[in-house]
Amino acid sequence: MSQFSLELNEDQLQIQKWVHDFAENVIRPAAHEWDEREETPWPIIEEAAKIGIYSFDFVANCFGDPAGLLMCLVNEEMSWGDAGIALAIFGTTLGVAGIFANGTPEQIVEWCPQCFGTPDDIKLAAFAVSEPDAGSDVSSLRTRAVYDEAKDEWVLNGTKIWITNGGIADIHVVVASVEPALGSRGQASFIVPPNTPGLSLGQKFKKHGIRASHTGEVILDDVRVPGRCLLGGKEKLDERIAKAREGKRASSQAAMATFEASRPVVGAQAVGIARAAYEYALEYAKERKQFGRAIIENQGIAFKLADMKMRTDAARLLVHRAAWMGRQGKRFEAGEGSMSKLYAGETAVWVTEQAIQILGGYGYVREYPVERWHRDAKIYTIFEGTSEIQRLIISRAISGIHIP
Numbered sequence: 001m002s003q004f005s006l007e008l009n010e011d012q013l014q015i016q017k018w019v020h021d022f023a024e025n026v027i028r029p030a031a032h033e034w035d036e037r038e039e040t041p042w043p044i045i046e047e048a049a050k051i052g053i054y055s056f057d058f059v060a061n062c063f064g065d066p067a068g069l070l071m072c073l074v075n076e077e078m079s080w081g082d083a084g085i086a087l088a089i090f091g092t093t094l095g096v097a098g099i100f101a102n103g104t105p106e107q108i109v110e111w112c113p114q115c116f117g118t119p120d121d122i123k124l125a126a127f128a129v130s131e132p133d134a135g136s137d138v139s140s141l142r143t144r145a146v147y148d149e150a151k152d153e154w155v156l157n158g159t160k161i162w163i164t165n166g167g168i169a170d171i172h173v174v175v176a177s178v179e180p181a182l183g184s185r186g187q188a189s190f191i192v193p194p195n196t197p198g199l200s201l202g203q204k205f206k207k208h209g210i211r212a213s214h215t216g217e218v219i220l221d222d223v224r225v226p227g228r229c230l231l232g233g234k235e236k237l238d239e240r241i242a243k244a245r246e247g248k249r250a251s252s253q254a255a256m257a258t259f260e261a262s263r264p265v266v267g268a269q270a271v272g273i274a275r276a277a278y279e280y281a282l283e284y285a286k287e288r289k290q291f292g293r294a295i296i297e298n299q300g301i302a303f304k305l306a307d308m309k310m311r312t313d314a315a316r317l318l319v320h321r322a323a324w325m326g327r328q329g330k331r332f333e334a335g336e337g338s339m340s341k342l343y344a345g346e347t348a349v350w351v352t353e354q355a356i357q358i359l360g361g362y363g364y365v366r367e368y369p370v371e372r373w374h375r376d377a378k379i380y381t382i383f384e385g386t387s388e389i390q391r392l393i394i395s396r397a398i399s400g401i402h403i404p
């Protein structure tokens with residue numbers, strides 16, 4: 001077991017600096033343009049692939065960090081550059097996390113590298129759970145997966161909504177219901193390989209923030225995938241469903257297992273936005289003069305900055321604790337994963353709002369990045385489990401009571 005330390009080791013520091021340089025020199029200068037264009041920033045993804053940031057090897061190396069922190073450090077830096085572009089680059093890891101959480105070792109080896117492709121032939125992946133009538137309530141998914149035994153194929157039908165890289169990805173990891181009466185215990189994850197007939201992009205959504213990241217509807221119309229595309233394999237699914245039918249406790253559900261693993265990383269992205277806004281506002285407050293003195297010389301502004309720094313650091317500590325616990329295989333007994341994502345998301349919204357206040361009119365217009373950071377931050381209280389759902393998880397964990 002790796003000992004917890006607040007000091008980053010040489011490897012972590014080196015990679016953090018390398019990613020920071022990319023965020024500062026490549027991502028940040030492009031942020032305004034791609035926010036306005038509201039399109040996938042392919043040239044930036046290509047640059048990330050060329051230097052190795054967008055690659056399976058890099059992501060596997062980050063997840064392999066014995067302390068569990070590297071993926072969080074990388075995500076904080078990328079989102080410090082720009083959260084929309086960072087998600088356009090790392091949205092693929094949501095699909096990869098879905099494969100990791102539910103796949104067999106053979107499936108992981110076969111599919112995860114394909115999610116990224118190569119620098120000359122870049123691929124994207126998506127993780128599709130949410131539906132028009134099933135957002136927070138993942139147990140009520142309507143997308144059906146029916147097994148065609150004669151052909152050893154699964155047939156998927158349904159509509160997924162709000163999917164990052166949805167409909168433009170090469171590989172979609174789709175969570176569907178095999179036995180609807182069992183709720184989430186009757187669900188499984190499926191890989192939909194590139195160019196599978198029947199899968200198409202529906203609406204592309206125009207958004208409030210993270211606009212460089214594509215969010216789309218995914219239509220599944222008689223999508224047939226080979227039996228080997230069921231993550232975890234049929235034997236394991238049959239066992240799980242049999243247990244659930246008998247009313248016994250069945251192992252972790254397809255979607256939930258993925259979210260458990262990804263929450264601290266999502267929290268780290270929110271920390272990156274908060275830090276960007278804090279740093280910008282601090283510099284601005286030292287420069288901007290009103291009534292003959294720098295505005296930071298007023299306690300009203302200085303104290304805001306003190307709180308912004310404190311909350312950002314506190315969020316990072318919660319994120320690192322959860323990431324470390326996850327890597328050591330410790331159970332989140334008090335909902336520590338949820339705490340990290342919840343606190344970091346709400347901190348990012350709060351800190352970016354304070355930053356707008358500190359910049360005054362300059363904070364409210366698009367020539368300055370602060371209003372964009374505020375728009376970007378808001379998604380962190382919504383996706384990967386809303387703030388209310390995180391509070392539900394934490395309150396159930398600490399009370400042992402199934403609070404509805």
Ligand SMILES: Cc1cc2nc3c(=O)[nH]c(=O)nc-3n(C[C@H](O)[C@H](O)[C@H](O)COP(=O)(O)OP(=O)(O)OC[C@H]3O[C@@H](n4cnc5c(N)ncnc54)[C@H](O)[C@@H]3O)c2cc1C
Nearest residue numbers: 127128129130135136162163164215382383384385386388
């Ligand atoms: C930009 C973006 C990207 C996304 N990317 C993906 C993706 O890649 N893959 C994917 O599968 N999904 C994705 N999502 C979907 C996202 O995870 C859902 O939007 C989220 O889970 C909330 O679901 P909902 O929007 O249906 O809201 P609802 O579940 O309808 O919730 C509406 C409100 O009611 C509250 N609420 C609901 N139930 C309770 C309760 N029991 N107690 C208290 N309050 C409650 C919620 O907290 C929220 O405030 C994305 C969404 C967005 C906007």
